[in-house]
Amino acid sequence: MIHINKVGDLTGVTVRTLRYYDKIGLLKPASKTEGGHRLYTNEDIKKLQQIQFLKKIGFPLHEIKNMLTSSEWDWSESLKSQLSFVLKEQENLKKIELSLRELIHGIALEGEENWVAIQKTMQLSSKDKEMKQLYRESVFKPREIKLWKKVPNMTSDSPDSLEWIALIGQLKRYMMEGPKAPKVQNIIRRMDEKRLEEFEGEDEFLEKLWKIRMSPKQSEKLSLYPIDQNVLEFMEQAYAFFLAEKNNPQAE
Amino acid sequence: MIHINKVGDLTGVTVRTLRYYDKIGLLKPASKTEGGHRLYTNEDIKKLQQIQFLKKIGFPLHEIKNMLTSSEWDWSESLKSQLSFVLKEQENLKKIELSLRELIHGIALEGEENWVAIQKTMQLSSKDKEMKQLYRESVFKPREIKLWKKVPNMTSDSPDSLEWIALIGQLKRYMMEGPKAPKVQNIIRRMDEKRLEEFEGEDEFLEKLWKIRMSPKQSEKLSLYPIDQNVLEFMEQAYAFFLAEKNNPQAE
DNA sequence: TATATAAAATGACGTAACGTAAGCTTCAAG
DNA sequence: CTTGAAGCTTACGTTACGTCATTTTATATA
Known part of the structure; x- marks a missing residue:
């Protein structure tokens, strides 16, 4: 016969919990002292461990009670439905994770400091994602759909996407220094390097992508994070200058 | 000025919820009629949509309230901590999923009908998984560790593992017919085919595995689901008979 | 054996985010 | 002016306990 706080020590559940389980009839102690103190047996401990396990895998207490009392319980049934519930929860969390990354x-x-990003993303997120997939397929060729995966997007945590985001962020910061500023040109050079690494030879695709980028509405339809028009224009100027410099190095 | 049930139609939240949000000060309607009916503006609707989004990604209402009122809120901080929370939740659900599959x-x-399986698994799950990994590494060679992944286990949902489980289950059902029964021999043949497909030429590894299998204690240490001793022995007999038949087809 | 003290018992309130029901009041149409 | 629909407030129920507050029992010491 084991006292209540000893049971707590053995299994890690609190005294309060044991009293609660007693009250709802989930785990009644085998006996009591004449003064009313609860006394548990080894059997009770085993049952408690089963309860703990079933709770851990997500069953509510009232269902655990049924499971352990009714001998005719359809275990297979409830385990499978619990599994499908868990799978759905995981999908859901995956979506949440993507939103958070965005x-x-x-x-x-x-x-x-400014709300803009948050507002934009919150509007984006409230729309239908599947629509976008369909639209995407209507604009690009099948082969280009594969390339699409390499386009940096706001939900990815790949190093590549992160660097693109960082580069664009820096570009914005240095915009007031003009498109010819060395800092800006360094960023543009790095962008060009990455472009070559990832999209070498895919000029047609990049051309299409850029046109879409220049139209905020189309960008949004494709669930591209809407970059400010003036940033895009600035980028185009800086890139033009970059190309000119490259072709004619010593000029000034 | 929009009436409360219209707001419900527009955003999908219930009237009860709107009244609740009013009460806790999360979303107060811009004005009220003299009779006390709530009147919402377009601004309110926008705010409500933000609330919905933040709720969807897992923030509690009181935190959302802070986020939307205090202008100095550290968004980056709370988004990141929420992300790490979500990641932890996903890990947790993954573990639960494995337990359920087991x-x-x-x-x-x-x-x-019999509790045995449930009992066994519940005991297995309560132990430490990392310990097992270590033990495994001490028993097998590095090259064999890779093979280990192909050993059918109770948590996998790969077709291969499922078939092994099904085959062993059937074997148990037909045990009373003796190791030479055609049904039993068919199962053994299928097992042999699979063995060849997956472990061809790895006799040493299989030998080791089999020895462990014959010892319930060692099996458990490796988190192999403990198969009953008599089933294993029956399997050995049936397999011996199968080999004999194969080498000497027409004998009887 | 009386008493001090630890531990146990019961009862009640609080939690998060609403659902649901009861009973009363306001709004808008006819 | 009536009437039915919709709105209002109040309050209890939900899950699985945590956290008091108050009282009673068990046990060790004087």
């Missing part, structure tokens, strides 16, 4: 990257781009 | 497969093996 927001975090958005703030990295826009800076924390 | 139980479901256990029942497929032992049959629903």
